[in-house]
Amino acid sequence: MKKCSRCSKPATLHITELREGVVDVLHLCESCAHEYLSNAQPEPAETATSSLSGKIKAANSDRDLEELDELTCPNCGIFFREFRSQGRLGCPHDYIAFRNELLPLLENIHGETQHTGKLPKRAPGGSRRQYRLIKLRSNLRDVVEQEDYEAAAQLRDEIQSLETELEDGTPDDT
Amino acid sequence: MDLDALTTTSGEWLRGTGPDSDIVVSSRIRLARNLAQFPFPSRADDSTRSEIESLLREKLDLVQLGTELIYVDVNTLETLDRQFLVERQLISREHADSHGSRGVGFGDQENVSLMVNEEDHLRIQVLRSGFSLNECWSEIDRIDDLIESHVTYAFSEELGYLTACPTNVGTGIRVSVMLHLPALVITKEIQKVFQALHKISLAVRGLYGEGSQAMGDFYQISNQVTLGKSEEQVITGLNDVVANIIAYERRVRDALVKENRSSLHDQVARAYGILKNAQTISSEETMHLLSSVRMGINLGLIDDLEIPTVNELFIHTQPAHLQKLRKEHLESSERNVARASYLRLRLTEHEPEQN
Numbered sequence: 001m002k003k004c005s006r007c008s009k010p011a012t013l014h015i016t017e018l019r020e021g022v023v024d025v026l027h028l029c030e031s032c033a034h035e036y037l038s039n040a041q042p043e044p045a046e047t048a049t050s051s052l053s054g055k056i057k058a059a060n061s062d063r064d065l066e067e068l069d070e071l072t073c074p075n076c077g078i079f080f081r082e083f084r085s086q087g088r089l090g091c092p093h094d095y096i097a098f099r100n101e102l103l104p105l106l107e108n109i110h111g112e113t114q115h116t117g118k119l120p121k122r123a124p125g126g127s128r129r130q131y132r133l134i135k136l137r138s139n140l141r142d143v144v145e146q147e148d149y150e151a152a153a154q155l156r157d158e159i160q161s162l163e164t165e166l167e168d169g170t171p172d173d174t
Numbered sequence: 175m176d177l178d179a180l181t182t183t184s185g186e187w188l189r190g191t192g193p194d195s196d197i198v199v200s201s202r203i204r205l206a207r208n209l210a211q212f213p214f215p216s217r218a219d220d221s222t223r224s225e226i227e228s229l230l231r232e233k234l235d236l237v238q239l240g241t242e243l244i245y246v247d248v249n250t251l252e253t254l255d256r257q258f259l260v261e262r263q264l265i266s267r268e269h270a271d272s273h274g275s276r277g278v279g280f281g282d283q284e285n286v287s288l289m290v291n292e293e294d295h296l297r298i299q300v301l302r303s304g305f306s307l308n309e310c311w312s313e314i315d316r317i318d319d320l321i322e323s324h325v326t327y328a329f330s331e332e333l334g335y336l337t338a339c340p341t342n343v344g345t346g347i348r349v350s351v352m353l354h355l356p357a358l359v360i361t362k363e364i365q366k367v368f369q370a371l372h373k374i375s376l377a378v379r380g381l382y383g384e385g386s387q388a389m390g391d392f393y394q395i396s397n398q399v400t401l402g403k404s405e406e407q408v409i410t411g412l413n414d415v416v417a418n419i420i421a422y423e424r425r426v427r428d429a430l431v432k433e434n435r436s437s438l439h440d441q442v443a444r445a446y447g448i449l450k451n452a453q454t455i456s457s458e459e460t461m462h463l464l465s466s467v468r469m470g471i472n473l474g475l476i477d478d479l480e481i482p483t484v485n486e487l488f489i490h491t492q493p494a495h496l497q498k499l500r501k502e503h504l505e506s507s508e509r510n511v512a513r514a515s516y517l518r519l520r521l522t523e524h525e526p527e528q529n
Binding site: 030033052075076078086087088089090091092095102105106109110111112113114115116117118119120121122135138142 | 208210212213214216217293315318319322323326327328329330331332333334335336338339340341343344345347399400401402403404405407456458459
């Protein structure tokens with residue numbers, strides 16, 4: 001029976017702590033475990049904020065950061081510095097108001113800055129086709145990687161006909 | 175709203191009947207959505223938040239989800255009841271602990287839950303027993319469309335569904351699977367799994383999601399990237415990885431049973447013995463022992479107990495559940511006694527096979 005790592009009583013609880021891909025295993029007796037578990041641990045929300053904050057810091061010099069912090073959204077009035085400290089935006093318009101600052105951040109977090117997923121059913125017509133093109137091209141990349149050339153050929157055909165439709169101005173059949 | 179009726183039941187997702195349910199406890203998909211014309215909840219003042227909540231509550235009433243929706247005003251709930259909903263996985267801890275107008279609507283099978291005014295205006299969640307992400311997706315996709323026919327979501331063609339936190343923008347999707355991996359923990363190979371997951375941007379968390387320690391060898395794996403991939407791509411990614419982990423855990427379980435059956439059997443039997451006889455027991459120890467027992471059932475080392483019962487015990491021995499079962503507030507040491515008593519009761523009654 002393992003000994004508790006904090007006192008010399010037998011360890012009855014084995015806690016696996018995982019943070020950022022690093023694993024710690026602790027062997028604790030019941031009372032030390034109780035103490036350990038009831039100590040405030042940083043909430044993931046805080047970790048997300050601090051890493052968001054860190055990412056923004058890393059992308060900008062101190063002087064730029066001062067200027068950036070004064071940027072504000074005309075719709076909800078939030079200051080960029082408030083976003084930096086809370087990790088949350090104020091309203092959907094912020095994505096436009098802070099666009100230049102957010103794009104590199106999104107690139108950092110997601111590796112991409114173009115949405116290729118679901119569209120709300122009531123999105124404007126013309127853009128559905130544009131949007132579908134983006135999705136098809138993304139699928140094409142996938143199947144080529146997987147060397148599924150048959151699927152790739154089909155996708156290429158679809159992309160071709162959509163592009164033609166767009167050029168011709170054919171009305172979208174949503 | 176009287177939540178007491180829920181105390182003696184458990185969500186359908188705990189039935190333990192889904193695919194691969196020896197290892198996969200549940201699958202979950204969550205979508206983050208916001209209304210186009212309001213600030214996000216953390217920025218909205220009290221009256222705006224109230225307005226958002228009434229509006230969404232009204233719309234949720236209109237939507238024909240196919241299941242009777244129970245709506246609870248989280249803001250006016252007692253702390254104990256909020257904690258109860260967290261334990262039930264119907265709301266997040268954040269939703270319980272925050273302030274201002276907010277609520278949750280959930281179906282009576284507890285497979286679908288819709289949080290209003292959490293970090294985003296609306297968080298839709300669908301749960302299923304076992305490894306069932308594709309079923310979760312078709313269900314939540316349908317619900318999302320139904321709701322969207324009554325409201326206008328904040329959405330941009332470039333960035334997708336707009337969310338309060340940039341970490342959720344795009345698809346707004348969080349796909350997770352809850353796995354029971356006791357063999358990988360025993361052989362310490364779980365570390366390899368963590369490292370591999372970290373490399374492909376998948377997050378791993380302990381039971382009960384955010385902010386908890388990994389207890390009882392349960393791990394929740396979820397995606398972190400939400401922009402630049404389609405929902406189907408995210409789901410396929412997880413399906414593939416989880417299938418590998420399931421195979422790995424099964425291989426290790428088989429090997430353990432072959433090489434070490436008697437010591438494994440002993441561990442499992444002792445765990446079962448303590449659970450059936452202890453006079454006082456902490457929830458941490460309970461989860462640790464229930465995890466051994468659950469593995470024991472899967473390996474055929476325990477034959478008089480069923481997985482759905484074990485799944486239910488994980489939930490019913492949590493602090494708020496115990497207090498609601500007893501209909502009284504209990505201090506920590508009193509809870510430990512109540513917990514032990516409840517376990518003795520549940521584990522020594524002889525239930526018919528059908529249950």
